[in-house]
Amino acid sequence: MTAIMGGNALIHDNYLLASSLLLACICFYGGHFYLKTTQHHKEPATGVLIALSSLMLYLIYSGGVDNTGPLWIYIIPPVALFLGGLSVGLFNIFVFISLAILLMFYDNGALLATEYSVSFKLRLIYSFLTVTFLSYCYEYSRKLSLNNIKELSEKFEKMAKHDALTGLSNRRDMMDKIQIEYARISRSHNTACLLLCDIDHFKQVNDNYGHEAGDIILTQLSTHFKNMVRQQDVVSRWGGEEFLFLLPDANLNSAEAAAENIREKIADIQFKIGKSSTKITLSIGVSTLSENRSITDSIGKADKFLYKAKQNGRNQVCSSKSVALNKNTTN
Template sequence: MDVQPNKNTLENEEYQPPQVVSFFALVGFVITGLMGGIALVNQTYILATTLLFVSCVFFIAFYVFNKYHNIALSSAISLYSLSFLMLYLVFTGGVENTGPLWIYVVPPVSLFFHGLKRGLVETILFIAACAVIMFVPTDFVPHAQYSLEFKLRLIYSFLTVTFLSALYEYSRDRAYHYTLELSQKYQQLAHMDSLTQLSNRRDALSILKREQSRAIRSKEALSVILCDVDYFKKINDLYGHNAGDAVLIELAKIFTQNIREQDCVARGGEEFLFILPGTLAENAYR
């Protein structure tokens, strides 16, 4: 029978956003590199060093994707380097304590790269780390100081952005899987007879060409059987088309139960075509 691609394989290949991952890594490399250069000109050397380091990490993510086509590793490097940079800006305050204003890019990126469940977990851990940094006493760990109102509003607004990003990701995920199922359904209908669930003429011709090429290449036998239901028109005339359909369905069940796994049976009207790989003519006749 014709082997269809594994559903999980299709999802993993198609749902991953490779172009977005590569583009995000490239943009991250350019932007953090420029900001690092500006910080270097302004003689804020620690900030400049951090930004340039993260810029190099973004470039590594871009290189990993284009060299090895490893989407999972490239997206992980991009996201975690972004999270590290955001935590650093929260800890140091960035330029005039405006560093925390950048953290809103984390929820949509995390949810888009890693999906709803994993993305939410990563986002919650990130904002928890931010809260620990901001609320820990400066006497215990020296860090940038923020007012209580600023910290609370930052967390509230971040959670709001996270909720909206999660809602969008949920809708996007539902739409994707609905489209995938619909595509697979139409693909199946294009290669299957809707009445008997056997291969249709198009699918049978495709399988026949493939098996013919394989038989020539491996020098193995290939047999084909054409089965015609005699006097089928009388069944329709005497008992109606519903009875004729029932006959075809029962015949299809009998044929399916009596062929091997590597065989194929297809239907065209009241005719059935059997494709039997690795089978001599005399064995096909029996």
């Protein structure tokens, strides 16, 4: 639009107006190009606001075409508030209107290249302030709406990735994290480990204390799990009373030691259920996550060793290493 108006002014031999419009046009395109190439919005937004404000002040000074130039100043409030935000935008508007008032009213218009009636100048300022107020209300409402949408989005994203009862990662989120870790170890040729654990005789807890007690234990257990693992480890509720741990940069020996540590500590904890308390034990299966085996196979191995731990009497850790040791001992 600025380029078209600049071209029109050029055709009508209004070279000063044409130069101002075309220079502003170059600034607008420059800001757009800078934003597209650098993805930084602060600098081009500032440049556009300065160019736009300067052009509007020039239109007030010169009158534009048939003294209609000042009518364009109404685009300042929405643009300033959108590009600069509420506080910075209002500051820019204040600076602009202060300079505009100075231009129009100083020494009865001595700074102007044209003439406006006092009535026109007053109505221009009043209407500009009204548009500023409405633009501010709109931008404020838009910001509120965006913040509400962002909060809802974060809430739904958390619900999609976390178990509602325990707050741990759910099965879907854990699979995403395992896939990311699998891609990493495929590049680095390191290993990670998986621990799949299950609460022993959990049905008896529900039968003795009720399903609400089961939920209480699951919640308390999840809190203990989070306090027992490293910062880089991930704990998820895999389903029911099953939990899956992802231990990055861990080999079978360190993973088995971590699983044993978890098992022993949990076995010593008194879980409070109202006025009562109870103890629980865990059976844990350990497997490696490596580039030589698929994710599904690695989880399947952990599940297989978990089943083996339950077969062997529960409250124990089982892995390919412990199975091999048991075979050697038996032989």
